[in-house]
Amino acid sequence: MLWFSVWTVLVLATLVGAFFLGRRLWRSAKALMAQAGATSQVLGELSAKIAELEAAAGSARIFQPDLVATEEQRETWRSRRAENIATRRGRVHERRSRTLAGWRSIGMPF
Structure with a gap:
């Protein structure tokens, strides 16, 4: 009976630890995707600005x-x-x- 309760506590502790680890990974993944979206938006704006500046510079500086x-x-x-x-x-x-x-x-x- 003692071993059953020890193993039950160990399994439950593992499941709780897995839950917290999974929750942290999920939150990190959501934050990563949000940052990737913001980064792609900034890169789009940057490429538009680069194209605008290249058009303004013309071929005189090449x-x-x-x-x-x-x-x-x-x-x-x-x-x-x-x-x-x-x-x-x-x-x-x-x-x-x-x-x-x-x-x-x-x-x-x-």
């Missing part, structure tokens, strides 16, 4: 290398690239200066 480009075109590209590199170097220098100033403001000996 760079296509040309093997038979004139020297004048190549010089224009080189100067634009040099400007981009100089701008990038300036941004990096500015960012590093701000970081260094931040470290110095808290007393680091850099």
Whole structure:
């Protein structure tokens, strides 16, 4: 009689645990599906915005290398690239200066 009650308690405890686990999984699955729906809606809006921006940008910003480009075109590209590199170097220098100033403001000996 003792073993019957022990096994009954064990089986009932397992069933209760399975119920709570199943309920938690169900709630998690519902939350996941709700988030997936919201994500797909945001992705749809994002793709529409990307298409709108690409249409507004036109083909003026697209760079296509040309093997038979004139020297004048190549010089224009080189100067634009040099400007981009100089701008990038300036941004990096500015960012590093701000970081260094931040470290110095808290007393680091850099």
